[in-house]
Amino acid sequence: MKHFVGIDVGGTRIKAGLVNAHFQVLNEEVIWLEDADKSEHAVLARIVEAVDAVSNTQAVESVGVGIAGCIDARRGIVVTSPNFPAWNNFDVVGRLKKHVSVPILVDNDAHCVIGGEYLAGAAVDCPDLLGFTLGTGVGGAIFLDGRLWRGIRGMAGEFGHITVEPGGPLCGCGSYGCLEMYCSRVGFEYLCSRDPVEGTDKQSPHLPQQLAHAAQSGNVTALAHFNTAGTMLGRTIAGLLNSLNVNNIVLAGGVSHTFNWMKDAMWTELRKRCYPVVADAVTVRLGTLGDKAGIIGAAMQWRLQD
Ligand SMILES: [Zn+2]
Structure with a gap:
């Protein structure tokens, strides 16, 4: 072999x-x-x-x-x-x-x-696909008709730097209010610096898991941060779906393990900002291959x- x-x-x-x-x-x-x-x-x-x-x-x-x-x-x-x-x-x-x-x-x-999830994981048999990597920051990839769309300069799929809040915080890319500043470890660090959550360390690489733990215990601020992250993710996905009308979304990366806490806000925002016929066609999956x-x-x- x-x-x-x-x-x-x-x-x-x-x-x-x-x-x-x-x-x-x-x-x-x-x-x-x-x-x-x-x-x-x-x-x-x-x-x-x-x-x-x-x-x-x-x-x-x-x-x-x-x-x-x-x-x-x-x-x-x-x-x-x-x-x-x-x-x-x-x-x-x-x-x-x-x-x-x-x-x-x-x-x-x-x-x-x-690409790994597309070939062997959650997105097998998903030729039309938007994939998000939710980790320290946010990355992504676009598959159309079973082909990875890289773009003219290789930058296609940089969903993390789509503006979701024009007056939002400064992002590492130089812009303001990017998705990455809400729905990633860096994003949670920003949200926690604005509104701290007891029992979490905003500098910790494990901050998303700490927040999930706090949310599990009913911490209102932690729940609000996941609500914000989910809303911003839904806003991003709605715009992309109105552009590309694909039927599969895959969420991978460490922060995707906390998606359960974001998913209601994500769907609410997605449905609010997307054509129903487009939103109804979409399945959101979590990556299955991990690291x-x-x-x-x-x-x-x-x-x-x-
Ligand atoms: Zn950015």
Whole structure:
């Protein structure tokens, strides 16, 4: 059976996996990146190390890499990445080729996560699909007629930076009131700085889970924050559905595990702002692959090529 390597490069760690043709992840490795390790050279060396660690002696067909940011997948170039500011028009595939002898592909990390769910998870048999990655921030991907729509510059699916509140808070992208500022870990941090929730630490990576715990105990402020996040998500999805009229939405990423607390507000807002005939056609699903989605989607990128 053929095997493929998938690498998910985050800001603090590299996750790697060996994936077979049945989309099973056989070996997994996590390599943590210290701040000193974030130079171009050091990150490339860690990626090569990860490829070697998971493939071991197994022959592989290709290596796929997912990285946050603006990625020119056709040319194998990282145009910009928020995690690695020095990587401007960085020829990551060209550089990796010197160390890895099989074909290498690179794409945006959210495209890989939703690609994984599309190939092997919640969105199998969903050729018309909008996928959201709700994590530290918000990313996404668009599938139309079974094809990943990357856009002219690879930026299609950046749903996190759709304006949902024109007078809202400043976002990392430079705009104001983006979806990401409400419906992500960063968004919950903003909401909690405006209106604190007892028993939560707004700086904690586990803030969404802490808020869910507070909501479970009936904390009114926590419930209000989920209400706000769900409303903003519904507003975003309504606009997208009125544009694209797809019938499937997939929500992946750590914050999607708290969706139960947002879903009523999301549907209320979605129905308020969307044609009924469009809203009625939609199914919202949660990702089923968890952390493995990004590895599987990265490894199987060749299946998502034009
Ligand atoms: Zn933004």
